[in-house]
Amino acid sequence: MNIKTRIKETLNSIPKYVDLVAISKTKSSEEIIQAYDEGQRIFGENKVQEMTEKQQILPSDIKWHMVGHLQRNKVKYIASYVSLIHSVDSMKLIIEINKQANKNQRIIPCLLQIKIAGETTKFGLSEDDATQLLENSIKYKNIKINGLMGMASLTKNELQIHNEFKKLKNFFDQLKSKFNQLKILSMGMSSDYKLAIKNGSNMIRIGSQIFGPRN
Helix, strand or coil, rough: CCCCHHHHHHHHHHCCEEEEEEEECCCCHHHHHHHHHCCEEEEEEEEEHHHHHHHHHCCCEEEEECCCCCHHHHHHHHHHCEEEEECCCCHHHHHHHHHHHHHCCCEEEEEECCCCCCCCCCCCCCCHHHHHHEEEEEECCCCEEEEEEECCCCCHHHHHHHHHHHHHHHHHHHHHCCCCCCCHHHHHECCCHHHHHHHHCCCCEEEEHHHHHCC
16 A cells, blocks of 8 residues: 555544644655645654755645654754644753744744653653643743643553543643643554544644555
8 A cells, every 4th residue: 555545544534623743754755745745734753854854855835843852952953944843841942942933033833742651761741840831831932832742652552542641631621721722632643543532632643554664
């Protein structure tokens, strides 16, 4: 099955209110264009240099999402064009994004990354830290925290994944009652996106199901 068929099938399998981020890391411009030709406009990358190289040669109406862990010293390279940063996990990063957005006369939308998985290798904030960051971020005018992102544990245990997603959705709802700018709940990848949508996700990040195994 080719990329065009796979992206059509994926888009047909999700509700209209769910945004699909096609994770294009390690994929060539030619492969991205195949998905683009089927109407896909949001692509996610986890490395700043790779995303910037692709942004410079691919169509200008693509919305680029930074989904990987972002180092502060790399923010300046993406501040002029990035559409959404999924992985904000510290006050220092918020301050740097705000500074670089200001230089580019932009407001950069971001998501706070919440740790919901059991694995120690995954990044993310605790609920208390996230609440505090949201409160403190309001004074920075060139960054807007629009929602939350979380990655479930890499496990075949569906009940565990369901519980992790449900916990994040409950926290999202709780925060939304205080911070009405929160609109995006980004959770779910190729292996678990259907479960994520059932638990309230409105943005999913899918790579291998569209592009095949990672290069």
